[in-house]
Amino acid sequence: MDDRKQAVAQVSDAVKAIREHRPLVHNITNYVAMNSSANALLALGASPIMAHASEELAELSELVQALVINIGTLSASWIAAMKLAARSAGDKGVPVVLDPVGAGASRIRTRTALELLEETPVAVLRGNAGEVKSLAGENARSRGVDSFEASADAIEAGTLLAERYGCIVSVSGPDDYIISSEGALVKLSNGDAMMPRVTTLGCAASAITGAALAVTPEPRDAAAVGMALTGIAGEIAAEHAAGPGTLQVRFLDELYALTDTTIAERLRWEAA
């Protein structure tokens, strides 16, 4: 119970800090998620910048408080930009979130995610179970943006990746797990079954994790805050939604409206 109280305080403090400091979050994300990720960050109180030109990445790394890389619609020139941006971020001490969308669905996606993990300092790897298992070399049935795997089944793979790359692994699903090299640390269970019927809510979770990283010193805490905020806003939105169209819109309204009381009442958090 005391642990949960501490978690509630952490989530509330992060929201407060994001609204107060409006961290600038640099996103190199996929075309599908550009608008929705920018809107999720703005609704929460952060400030997004979307940029992928090699000429400006080093400059931007001096300006921003977090970098979110999402490989959902990659191509050769974008992969180069992702690597350059992640290296610049590393040089400047800017924390990096990596969302390996579709790892396992094609070799170039798996390879790009692994190269980013190997060559650049990723603080939080945030994906679904299929993606995480694929990156650990397990034979996952990834179908692009979807995953058939239960998130709990990815704990072993996540632990291996956390150890190998010195990062925190945040696996989403009906339950979300925050995983370090010592195994699963936290299980979060907010959310709604309708959420996977809206595109890019997982990408929004990664963007929100980036905003949390900008104001929360420990990646493991930021990763939990990111999934908590996404899950709570998503489940309230779903309660008021006749379908996924309305859910997507209300999700932004709920991120905007989040209060300490809502967080305290809603957070489904337990030590794993």
Add this chain to the structure above:
Amino acid sequence: MDDRKQAVAQVSDAVKAIREHRPLVHNITNYVAMNSSANALLALGASPIMAHASEELAELSELVQALVINIGTLSASWIAAMKLAARSAGDKGVPVVLDPVGAGASRIRTRTALELLEETPVAVLRGNAGEVKSLAGENARSRGVDSFEASADAIEAGTLLAERYGCIVSVSGPDDYIISSEGALVKLSNGDAMMPRVTTLGCAASAITGAALAVTPEPRDAAAVGMALTGIAGEIAAEHAAGPGTLQVRFLDELYALTDTTIAERLRWEAA
């Protein structure tokens, strides 16, 4: 009347099959439609993947059940990807939908659509009257995404294209026509006058046609299913919408909520 009953059953069966099998639909579409097409597919029960990197197109053709190509914001490298993906799809027996957005507005759009029709196996060509007439060599007044032409005026052009390229042609407008080399087969009349005030609903119709193709053996049937679902969801959404913003959101809710009863009550289908 019996024909309409059969059409109702076909549309209902397709929705049931999409929700049960969740076909993976690969989209190489324009930047404007990326998010809305992915959301339309998810709302209906299908699973979208957006990908255009040459390195992964052959692999993805082994994974997906349909390919939707939309030339709305084309450029040289995307055209190459479209051709490669369509050829891989042909090799693997994956059915292809082509949406020739803006054919007639510029030579490169007309030429790209014609080259895809000539060089790759397109199952369904899905566009508006201006686009279809332009591709048949008629002097249509295309204005990019809009068309000034009545869909009925494109039946001759559609029939010529269906014969020349061995495909089904699906022309949208206040009335939609499904056309084979023998002429118009079916006229569908669902929809609402506010729908053209929302961008990418035509692109959504093409994506939904792709999902229908994945579960419906005959392209002519899949093409009709695609327009029926788009028209029915769109007209219910419009009845509840104060304007095009709300229509866009409700369109997804209605795709999600579609029932056999709604389809049976609403479908405006007649043999042409």
Add this chain to the structure above:
Amino acid sequence: MDDRKQAVAQVSDAVKAIREHRPLVHNITNYVAMNSSANALLALGASPIMAHASEELAELSELVQALVINIGTLSASWIAAMKLAARSAGDKGVPVVLDPVGAGASRIRTRTALELLEETPVAVLRGNAGEVKSLAGENARSRGVDSFEASADAIEAGTLLAERYGCIVSVSGPDDYIISSEGALVKLSNGDAMMPRVTTLGCAASAITGAALAVTPEPRDAAAVGMALTGIAGEIAAEHAAGPGTLQVRFLDELYALTDTTIAERLRWEAA
């Protein structure tokens, strides 16, 4: 008071002309704003085309009534397309709006905006205070899409740019200023504090300014019309919105529903 009456008539006349003539507005805009700008133009009654392929830009300049260039997610090949399109527009007498998103945040953004102003005939430069000050060489604290600066503080910079490049400068903020080489001409004060929490509403203002330019002979008038329509639709949307998600949707509904009465009641316009 008579001046305001004239302004009301001008805004109403522009809306009427856009709905009647449905001007085709060519947008080379950023990935985040593609869908929302197209939807804003359609909701208002204009017709959008998004295109950036070098092969089609000259042709399109013969077809369109305005060009809107927005550098929000630029890269080398897009910069080349922007310049080519702006030059073709100039040759054909098509008026150009430039939205210098993120000028000041990186050298390539500042330089690209300046090169477009120098090399091509921009009718209206439409940005926030930080961007305008950066382009005038002032040391603005631009943070990508955001600005910390009050719009009134950019009047001097705007006047300098208007003189140097022979354009009208439209600066957005809680108050919007329309600036010529003689200084601020008009102050518009519609809008709502929640609007900056929705991404790409500034980009929508630029797109709407493009539609206004297509039907309004004087750039200074078109620039005021663009900000008036954006501000009025935005403030009504905000009155009905629980948060930025709903605001974004209702913004389109309100553009669609705008009447002469609403404009006459709402317009907050004064000579500056």
